[in-house]
Amino acid sequence: MNKVVANADEAVKDIESGMTLMLGGFGLCGIPENSIAAIVRKGINNLTCISNNAGVDDFGIGLMLQGKQVKKMISSYVGENAEFERQLLSGELEVDLIPQGTLATRAMAAGYGMPAVYLLAGVGTEVAEGKETREFNGKEYLLEEAFDSDFAIVKAWKGDKAGNLIYKDTARNFNPMMAMAGKITIAEVEELVEPGELDPNFIHTPGIYVHRIFQGEKYEKRIEQRTVRQRN
Amino acid sequence: MALSKEQIAQRIAQELQDGFYVNLGIGIPTLVANYIPKGIEVELQSENGLLGMGPFPYEGEEDADLINAGKQTITTLPGSVFFDSATSFGMIRAGKVDLTVLGAMEVADNGDIANWKIPGKMVKGMGGAMDLVAAAKNIIVAMQHTNRSGESKLLSKCTLPLTGVNCITKVVTDLGVFEINENGFLCTEYAPGVTVDEIKEKTAGRLVIADDVKEIQL
Numbered sequence: 001m002n003k004v005v006a007n008a009d010e011a012v013k014d015i016e017s018g019m020t021l022m023l024g025g026f027g028l029c030g031i032p033e034n035s036i037a038a039i040v041r042k043g044i045n046n047l048t049c050i051s052n053n054a055g056v057d058d059f060g061i062g063l064m065l066q067g068k069q070v071k072k073m074i075s076s077y078v079g080e081n082a083e084f085e086r087q088l089l090s091g092e093l094e095v096d097l098i099p100q101g102t103l104a105t106r107a108m109a110a111g112y113g114m115p116a117v118y119l120l121a122g123v124g125t126e127v128a129e130g131k132e133t134r135e136f137n138g139k140e141y142l143l144e145e146a147f148d149s150d151f152a153i154v155k156a157w158k159g160d161k162a163g164n165l166i167y168k169d170t171a172r173n174f175n176p177m178m179a180m181a182g183k184i185t186i187a188e189v190e191e192l193v194e195p196g197e198l199d200p201n202f203i204h205t206p207g208i209y210v211h212r213i214f215q216g217e218k219y220e221k222r223i224e225q226r227t228v229r230q231r232n
Numbered sequence: 233m234a235l236s237k238e239q240i241a242q243r244i245a246q247e248l249q250d251g252f253y254v255n256l257g258i259g260i261p262t263l264v265a266n267y268i269p270k271g272i273e274v275e276l277q278s279e280n281g282l283l284g285m286g287p288f289p290y291e292g293e294e295d296a297d298l299i300n301a302g303k304q305t306i307t308t309l310p311g312s313v314f315f316d317s318a319t320s321f322g323m324i325r326a327g328k329v330d331l332t333v334l335g336a337m338e339v340a341d342n343g344d345i346a347n348w349k350i351p352g353k354m355v356k357g358m359g360g361a362m363d364l365v366a367a368a369k370n371i372i373v374a375m376q377h378t379n380r381s382g383e384s385k386l387l388s389k390c391t392l393p394l395t396g397v398n399c400i401t402k403v404v405t406d407l408g409v410f411e412i413n414e415n416g417f418l419c420t421e422y423a424p425g426v427t428v429d430e431i432k433e434k435t436a437g438r439l440v441i442a443d444d445v446k447e448i449q450l
Binding site for chain 2: 026027028029030052075076077078079085088089097099100101102103104105107108119120121122123124125126127157167168169170171172173174175176177204221222223224225226227228229230231
């Protein structure tokens with residue numbers, strides 16, 4: 001099975017304005033840099049993006065915000081982004097803030113074929129407003145629906161041509177969830193190999209969830225908070 | 233003398249027990265890792281997908297793929313493990329994390345906490361805070377006792393939008409240590425040089441002073 005596409009532009013060619021995209025990454029860690037660049041080049045707009053964060057002003061989803069391509073963000077934390085703040089305050093951008101675990105689990109539910117899950121996070125807060133609740137063992141839970149999206153875009157460390165993926169370190173984060181949740185899932189990888197080269201015991205995302213795969217041209221991998229200790 | 237941020241962290245570190253899995257929030261809670269008592273082994277959980285978080289890397293050894301929930305570059309330790317975000321919040325939700333330490337803007341005497349949103353100000357989001365406070369069984373808040381205007385952050389009812397309800401078990405401030413029970417804040421310890429009267433004056437929520445209240449030992 002060969003799911004390889006030539007490059008990022010080829011991978012995102014049928015993403016259209018108005019669609020809902022799920023993107024992997026935590027902060028700038030493990031984000032699909034090459035696919036984001038291709039979406040920026042494509043110039044589509046009115047996108048709804050489901051992603052834990054919204055990048056920074058000049059990197060990640062921040063680049064799509066600069067191009068006014070995003071209509072709505074569904075995220076858990078959107079700090080570190082002045083253009084985001086400007087668009088939000090001016091009413092150009094909608095934002096739906098949801099707890100991080102709820103975000104991960106609603107994506108997971110989509111990948112597991114579950115329409116909804118009961119979660120505790122946000123009970124008694126404004127997150128619970130308008131949501132159906134149910135009591136289990138004396139505790140109240142919120143009914144949270146699985147995400148519905150058109151495309152999921154993820155970044156992995158290594159992948160094979162059949163779409164099997166391995167992530168590196170904490171760059172794994174939301175990527176496996178998002179990969180499983182997409183109707184069409186695009187994976188970009190640092191290293192694309194032949195089937196058989198990855199040990200089946202150590203594959204994180206089975207290729208059945210991945211529809212298109214390509215090796216990213218380059219990875220900038222920007223660090224948000226460079227923190228070091230002194231050598232003594 | 234009220235406690236410094238480092239001393240608040242140092243006092244909270246006394247709550248650690250051997251074998252604990254611990255999630256430390258951003259700010260004062262992060263400092264707790266610097267005061268883990270000798271002879272006690274704990275594993276730090278970072279909710280972006282790591283158990284067994286190590287110290288910051290040496291200069292030149294930073295790796296963009298290896299960060300903590302505050303997006304800081306970090307390292308691993310022998311026995312560390314990476315996992316995805318659903319697994320991370322799964323272990324939090326299932327109560328596998330023994331202790332969570334986080335900061336707050338307000339705590340109420342029934343255990344409610346507000347720490348994510350100030351109406352009228354730019355909202356950045358709750359991140360993992362709502363998931364953590366909803367699920368963790370043992371949550372300590374580390375914060376200053378009063379805000380910049382000198383008003384109590386220990387209240388009878390939170391005024392800011394809530395992060396979680398009836399969930400905080402203990403608060404350590406620059407003035408003292410407070411357990412939360414059905415009678416409100418139970419002051420069990422006071423900072424060196426801080427009087428019980430000062431604590432009474434600066435606490436807006438229901439406050440009970442423990443019979444055996446004592447000075448914080450660091």
